[in-house]
Amino acid sequence: MSIDLLDPVPKSTLRARIAERLRGAILAGDIPPGAPLVETTLSARFDVSRGPLREALRQLIEEGLVVTVPYTGTHVAALSVDDVHEIYSLRTALEIFAIEQLWARRDERFRRELVERNDALIATIDAGDDRASIETELAFHGLVYEASGHRLLQRSWASLRGRLQLYWAAHHRAHGRRGPRRDSHDSYIAAVLGDDLAAMRAEIADHMRRGAETTERFLNSLEPPAKREGKS
Amino acid sequence: MSIDLLDPVPKSTLRARIAERLRGAILAGDIPPGAPLVETTLSARFDVSRGPLREALRQLIEEGLVVTVPYTGTHVAALSVDDVHEIYSLRTALEIFAIEQLWARRDERFRRELVERNDALIATIDAGDDRASIETELAFHGLVYEASGHRLLQRSWASLRGRLQLYWAAHHRAHGRRGPRRDSHDSYIAAVLGDDLAAMRAEIADHMRRGAETTERFLNSLEPPAKREGKS
DNA sequence: TCATCGTCGATTGTCGACAATCTTGGCGGG
DNA sequence: CCCGCCAAGATTGTCGACAATCGACGATGA
Known part of the structure; x- marks a missing residue:
């Protein structure tokens, strides 16, 4: 569409790729609103460690797609x-x-x-x-x-x-x-x-x-x- | 000032405290605009591991106080x-x-x-x-x-x-x-x-x-x- | 002298294990 | 029957070590 060929090559970090995948899964409804997002489960599913996964979750939290409570749990944002x-x-x-x-x-x-x-x-x-x-x-x-x-x-x-x-x-x-x-x-x-x-x-x-x-x-x-x- | 007593008690995670301290240091000018923020140095200075420190940095990046380039370095945002x-x-x-x-x-x-x-x-x-x-x-x-x-x-x-x-x-x-x-x-x-x-x-x-x-x-x-x- | 390439130090990215905290269910006492 | 307590499981928080990548410096050759 509007991709500039002189722009630098996308040096994707694992965190970015995870965030992209998770965002896609949430928006596609594969993980419905309100569903729990367990770090250990997801990291095993994506075959990555929890570090990058956590950072990807933080990003989605910032975007409003995910909510979390310390020491308790993380969920896809509920509709309101x-x-x-x-x-x-x-x-x-x-x-x-x-x-x-x-x-x-x-x-x-x-x-x-x-x-x-x-x-x-x-x-x-x-x-x-x-x-x-x-x-x-x-x-x-x-x-x-x-x-x-x-x-x-x-x-x-x-x-x-x-x-x-x-x-x-x-x-x-x-x-x-x-x-x-x-x-x-x-x-x-x-x-x-x-x-x-x-x-x-x-x-x-x-x-x-x-x-x-x-x-x-x-x-x-x-x-x-x-x-x-x-x-x- | 305007703290609501029915709000939940602030269960501070290390990440939140680090972000607060770093934000304060940046806004106070202890770390001037453009100065490098090395994760290992900061984690040693605060006597914490790099994990929470990285997450705190992500938050400050989101707030616009810090900029980072993958694999290269992190700096306090420059004035423009x-x-x-x-x-x-x-x-x-x-x-x-x-x-x-x-x-x-x-x-x-x-x-x-x-x-x-x-x-x-x-x-x-x-x-x-x-x-x-x-x-x-x-x-x-x-x-x-x-x-x-x-x-x-x-x-x-x-x-x-x-x-x-x-x-x-x-x-x-x-x-x-x-x-x-x-x-x-x-x-x-x-x-x-x-x-x-x-x-x-x-x-x-x-x-x-x-x-x-x-x-x-x-x-x-x-x-x-x-x-x-x-x-x- | 200058351009090029390789090497090295610095910095961030990633990983697996351990610790702290919260929730849930069951147990005992009232 | 109900309420409070406690223990166990689940989940996130934190840690230290290793790997990948980048930028700069210096060696090398023309």
């Missing part, structure tokens, strides 16, 4: 409607900020790429590939953060992205299609590429509101009684 | 004017969002506490205690995040706070007084506690602009030729 609300509300603020950052620049490369990524998103939706459509939708929204050139903002987005993906993946597993229509980002693009700052803010906020509602509705359908975070 | 700009611009967005979160609530407890913390800030300024005035100013601004009740937002603030403190501490060491006047937060409080949303946004943005300018001026006075990040 409060979290959904926080994720989407903060994301609204961050994404508006990101777009504001590149508002005056009129970056032609960005404008082109945004349309391209929307085409890619539509392609995966038409293909019926839900798994890929999650990736392409995240890539679509991720572009505004990448194009902002704001490294700290990109870190914040990465932190939100993992959490968001956890909910989307769970939704996909439970309900099959995740629901985005082909034209769901048309007004988004128009607002982002337009000239009306207030309209852009309103459109982003509305876009997020719709996303949050969908996700919250899914969560409520999953476990009506449990409101706050539950362990297993 | 780009970082200052990013820190303050993102902080503007986050702090406005935080205040918006508790805008409609008219939280009396918050309004009281905000004034109290400003009094505490003024007290440390009057006492000429620069070290404490950094703490009280961070505590003052931190209140809006705490009162927002938004856990994810609080995490984001914590991530920014460490970086900010790194620059403020360096400024303090270089120039003695860090510069905030007694009344520097009067208009801030008025705007936050007022009724005019647009005025609030403008005031926060202006407050941050002033802070960023002060910090950037300090950095430029420190090393005029070095614009981007330099190692030692």
